Amino acid sequence: MVSHKKMTKKIVSAKVDEMYRESKHWNSCLQLINDELTFIQHLLNSYVFEPNTPNLFERLQDYQARIKRSKDDWDKLSKMIGHHENSIGGILECSDSVCDNFYHQKHEKLKVEAVNYMENFKDLKYEIFEYAGCILKKRKPNN
Structure with missing residues (x-):
């Protein structure tokens, strides 16, 4: 017969594994987002936009400022996830x-922040791609 203490330790260990997998997934998503942020920054700073587009400069300035804020948020979130990953093992102690609840609440709060950040970035x-795509389409030569 398995003791209650061993069973509890097994459950906690499974929770730790799950939290660690989730935080690894967030990190993976953030790495992809970082690459996308770099691409978008290059796109917004390029000369591929039709210069006579109404409010082009203002739109690009707004997008550049929002991408910079997103990059700053990315930096903070990435650090928070890194610290969280390093502390997950503390549950076992x-x-x-x-x-135990402290770690789980911290994890759930970070999950909400990560998901919100990813959703906001996706939006x-x-x-940006919708706007850029419309402008780039205008540059195609008519056949």
């Missing part, structure tokens, strides 16, 4: 449910 990226 918890001796009570208060400590911004879509908006």
